[in-house]
Amino acid sequence: MESMGGRPTTAGVPEDVSRDVREAVEAAVWAPSVHNTQPWRFAVRGARISLRADADRRLGVADPEGREMLISCGAALATLRIAVGALGREAGVRELPDPDRPHLMADVELGARALDDEHAQRLSEAVRRRRTHRGAFKHAEVRPSMLAVLRLEAEQGDVRLVQVVEEHTRQALAGLTQAAEHLLHLDTRLAGEEARWAPAPGSRRADGVHEAAYPGDAPHTEPYFPARDFARGHGWGVREGPGGGPDEPSTGLVLMLTTRGDTPLDWLRAGQALQRMLLRAAAEEDLAAAFHTQALEIPELREFIRTRFCNGRYPQMLLRLGVPEGPELATVRRPINEVIVDETGPA
Ligand SMILES: Cc1cc2nc3c(=O)[nH]c(=O)nc-3n(C[C@H](O)[C@H](O)[C@H](O)COP(=O)(O)O)c2cc1C
Numbered sequence: 001m002e003s004m005g006g007r008p009t010t011a012g013v014p015e016d017v018s019r020d021v022r023e024a025v026e027a028a029v030w031a032p033s034v035h036n037t038q039p040w041r042f043a044v045r046g047a048r049i050s051l052r053a054d055a056d057r058r059l060g061v062a063d064p065e066g067r068e069m070l071i072s073c074g075a076a077l078a079t080l081r082i083a084v085g086a087l088g089r090e091a092g093v094r095e096l097p098d099p100d101r102p103h104l105m106a107d108v109e110l111g112a113r114a115l116d117d118e119h120a121q122r123l124s125e126a127v128r129r130r131r132t133h134r135g136a137f138k139h140a141e142v143r144p145s146m147l148a149v150l151r152l153e154a155e156q157g158d159v160r161l162v163q164v165v166e167e168h169t170r171q172a173l174a175g176l177t178q179a180a181e182h183l184l185h186l187d188t189r190l191a192g193e194e195a196r197w198a199p200a201p202g203s204r205r206a207d208g209v210h211e212a213a214y215p216g217d218a219p220h221t222e223p224y225f226p227a228r229d230f231a232r233g234h235g236w237g238v239r240e241g242p243g244g245g246p247d248e249p250s251t252g253l254v255l256m257l258t259t260r261g262d263t264p265l266d267w268l269r270a271g272q273a274l275q276r277m278l279l280r281a282a283a284e285e286d287l288a289a290a291f292h293t294q295a296l297e298i299p300e301l302r303e304f305i306r307t308r309f310c311n312g313r314y315p316q317m318l319l320r321l322g323v324p325e326g327p328e329l330a331t332v333r334r335p336i337n338e339v340i341v342d343e344t345g346p347a
């Protein structure tokens with residue numbers, strides 16, 4: 001502990017360590033999560049943050065295995081790592097460290113102050129600014145060199161970021177997303193679960209996808225990837241001011257994150273890759289992503305996508321990327337005290 005410096009608090013933890021731990025968790029909660037479920041808890045013991053999946057927040061119908069929950073936790077883990085790096089500390093990370101505790105996602109140990117990590121600082125500046133987009137994109141090109149940068153950012157270990165270029169494949173994925181939307185509406189359990197995470201306007205809940213997070217009337221793009229029906233026919237959503245809307249709305253780039261296997265570790269790594277690339281995209285060029293995971297929640301459609309369009313690799317995320325168009329969107333998070341568990345014992 002001495003090597004980290006700082007005055008010890010009553011619990012024997014240097015003050016600056018406690019401050020950095022809290023700051024890192026404050027950043028991590030801004031990670032994206034499926035339906036904004038925020039399925040995480042951060043147990044703190046001295047300089048160690050243990051990220052735990054909160055299974056009570058798993059989507060029991062759409063995500064029985066917890067795949068999307070672990071992708072969400074992976075995004076939080078990447079944010080933790082980036083925040084710790086931006087604070088000038090090394091982060092010692094052990095992913096899924098205890099097979100007997102499957103909900104323990106990672107232990108992150110804050111180390112001594114290291115050299116400035118400019119890359120982490122740049123990414124960390126985008127953590128609170130990044131938003132999920134739900135609508136069309138401007139007809140502006142994402143440069144191939146930018147895509148190469150995002151690919152490098154995302155690809156670590158077995159995760160790949162793939163651009164879907166072939167027009168028929170783009171159309172087929174859009175069509176499968178439309179089919180998944182219809183199937184979801186036919187299944188009262190799936191539809192009911194989604195509705196429970198889409199609070200009505202005026203709700204004071206600090207989770208879920210609120211009216212401020214989606215446009216009231218997004219333009220149709222070609223190919224058309226439908227957004228989830230969070231408004232449920234009520235006409236909710238943010239409206240564009242007069243004269244708004246692009247002349248030529250674009251679908252944007254269609255991208256998939258894939259993994260070689262389909263284990264909890266693959267999901268956790270896919271989530272980390274997702275958040276790294278989202279932050280890099282936001283930091284470099286104010287690019288944003290719209291997610292379309294409807295078809296990946298239906299096992300038969302996911303298997304079809306895997307065998308037909310992913311060379312047998314497992315699709316983990318399907319998204320569109322571009323310069324966002326339309327009204328500004330806002331999101332919510334639970335206060336930090338609801339997700340942090342202080343397990344630091346007495347000195
Ligand atoms: C695994 C995963 C799946 C998601 N699927 C969708 C989706 O199908 N449609 C959508 O609009 N947003 C999707 N999202 C985005 C979340 O709804 C979003 O992250 C959350 O509402 C928080 O908002 P923010 O990203 O703007 O901070 C997904 C996010 C994750 C991590």
